[in-house]
Structure formats: C-alpha cells, structure tokens
Amino acid sequence: MLELKSISYSVREGDGELGILNDISLTIPDHRLVVFTGPNGGGKTTLAKIIMGLVTPTAGQILWNGQDITSLGITERARLGISYGFQQPPRFKGLTVRDLLTLASGDEKLSKDKCCQYLTRVGLCANDYLDREVDVSLSGGEVKRIEIASILARNAQLMIFDEPEAGIDLWSFARLTETFEQIHAAGSGTMIIISHQERIISLADEVIVVGDGRLRHRGSAAEILPRILADTLGGCPVLTKEANAQ
Numbered sequence: 001m002l003e004l005k006s007i008s009y010s011v012r013e014g015d016g017e018l019g020i021l022n023d024i025s026l027t028i029p030d031h032r033l034v035v036f037t038g039p040n041g042g043g044k045t046t047l048a049k050i051i052m053g054l055v056t057p058t059a060g061q062i063l064w065n066g067q068d069i070t071s072l073g074i075t076e077r078a079r080l081g082i083s084y085g086f087q088q089p090p091r092f093k094g095l096t097v098r099d100l101l102t103l104a105s106g107d108e109k110l111s112k113d114k115c116c117q118y119l120t121r122v123g124l125c126a127n128d129y130l131d132r133e134v135d136v137s138l139s140g141g142e143v144k145r146i147e148i149a150s151i152l153a154r155n156a157q158l159m160i161f162d163e164p165e166a167g168i169d170l171w172s173f174a175r176l177t178e179t180f181e182q183i184h185a186a187g188s189g190t191m192i193i194i195s196h197q198e199r200i201i202s203l204a205d206e207v208i209v210v211g212d213g214r215l216r217h218r219g220s221a222a223e224i225l226p227r228i229l230a231d232t233l234g235g236c237p238v239l240t241k242e243a244n245a246q
C-alpha cells in the first residue's frame with residue numbers, strides 16, 4: 001500500500017517560493033490501477049517523481065507498505081519494488097535493448113524468449129530490436145516502448161508510467177493498453193499511469209485529477225471520464241483536444 005501524507009513541494013523563485021504541489025494526501029491500496037490525469041503543468045510528473053524518489057518533497061511523508069520511505073533515494077526505493085518510466089526516457093549509448101532488459105530483470109541469463117515476450121507486450125518485434133543500442137538511433141516512441149518493456153521485466157510491485165502513450169502510434173498503443181489490462185487482471189502489481197487517453201482512463205479503478213498542484217477530483221472512470229469529455233470539471237481542459245494536439 002502506498003500512502004502520501006500532506007505532500008507539498010515548492011521551489012525558490014526569485015525572492016519567493018513557487019508552490020508546485022500543495023498538501024496532497026492519498027492512499028493507494030495494492031493491485032490497483034490508478035490514473036493521474038489533468039491539465040499540463042498541473043503537477044502529475046512531479047508527484048510521480050516524488051513517489052519514485054527523484055524529487056524530495058518540501059513537506060509531508062511517503063509510506064510504502066507501512067515503511068517511511070520519504071528520505072530514501074531511487075535505488076533503495078527500486079529495491080523495495082517501486083519502478084518508474086520517464087515521460088521522456090533517457091538513452092544509453094553502448095547498452096543494447098537486450099542488456100537493458102537483462103539488467104532490469106535482475107536475471108543474468110535472461111533468455112532470448114523472455115526478452116521477446118517483454119518486447120511483444122509493448123508492440124515491438126524482438127528480432128528487430130534485441131541487438132539495437134538504446135541510443136539516439138531509436139525514435140522517441142521506440143525508446144518509450146523499450147523503457148516500458150524494462151519496467152515489465154523488473155516485475156515491480158509498484159509501477160509508475162508517465163504518459164506511456166506519448167509518441168506511440170495507434171497500433172502499438174492498442175497493444176500497450178491490452179498489456180496494462182492484462183497486468184491488472186493478473187493482479188500482479190499496483191500501477192499508477194499518468195495519461196490523457198480515454199482508453200487508459202477507462203481501465204482505471206480510480207481516476208485522480210491533478211490540477212494546480214492539488215488533487216482536484218477523484219472517482220471511478222465511469223464517474224470522471226464523462227465529466228472530462230464534457231469539460232465539466234471546472235478549469236480542466238477538454239482532454240481529447242489536448243491529446244489530439246500532442
């Protein structure tokens with residue numbers, strides 16, 4: 001179970017402070033699929049980075065399975081079963097896709113078959129990619145899918161995906177959505193997915209709208225989705241328009 005208690009985050013700006021997240025409290029029970037959505041600049045990525053340990057909150061506490069992890073770094077949190085996929089994943093020159101998946105899995109002899117399974121789940125043909133380097137020769141969408149495959153290989157207890165749809169074509173997106181659905185159905189881990197996509201939002205057990213650094217609304221997909229589409233959440237842009245503009 002993940003618990004955020006009164007999390008705030010601010011940065012110095014000139015003489016003052018700029019508040020980015022404001023007093024966010026949230027509990028996510030195990031095996032849930034939770035979607036964070038809301039306008040760009042609302043604080044979703046910052047919140048995800050705080051959960052992963054990439055950003056330290058200015059105030060508040062994070063508990064994971066009852067343990068206070070607020071002061072733990074990313075490596076320690078990874079060891080405790082939390083993994084994170086960047087909105088814009090980094091590239092690693094000299095490291096092949098197979099190396100990356102092997103490292104992620106922690107299994108020194110990860111079979112070619114296993115690698116292929118992970119890549120297939122994100123809509124990539126393994127033969128074309130296993131020996132490619134995770135460098136600038138890959139497109140943004142390819143790097144994104146490879147990173148998602150590496151999160152799957154990690155088999156983490158909490159998986160955080162930041163806008164997995166970004167830069168991904170519709171065909172692969174359909175495959176990816178299916179993968180999220182299967183992981184959820186298998187009850188293997190908790191997923192937090194930051195997304196603007198109706199298809200992903202509709203998979204969620206709970207949808208949390210983050211805006212202006214606060215939790216603005218929360219509810220089931222059936223409750224929140226029609227309100228997002230009809231733009232009746234107040235100040236929340238029509239997300240289909242936002243998605244189309246990407």
Ligand SMILES: Nc1ncnc2c1ncn2[C@@H]1O[C@H](COP(=O)(O)OP(=O)(O)O)[C@@H](O)[C@H]1O
Pocket residue numbers: 011020038039040041042043044045046047
């Ligand atoms: N280190 C920082 N310094 C200044 N502004 C920041 C910093 N980190 C995030 N922000 C700002 O905080 C807001 C929330 O950003 P972000 O969490 O990326 O939003 P989202 O993922 O919802 O689009 C944005 O306005 C962003 O520019």
Ligand SMILES: [Mg+2]
Pocket residue numbers: 044045046087162
């Ligand atoms: Mg973001």
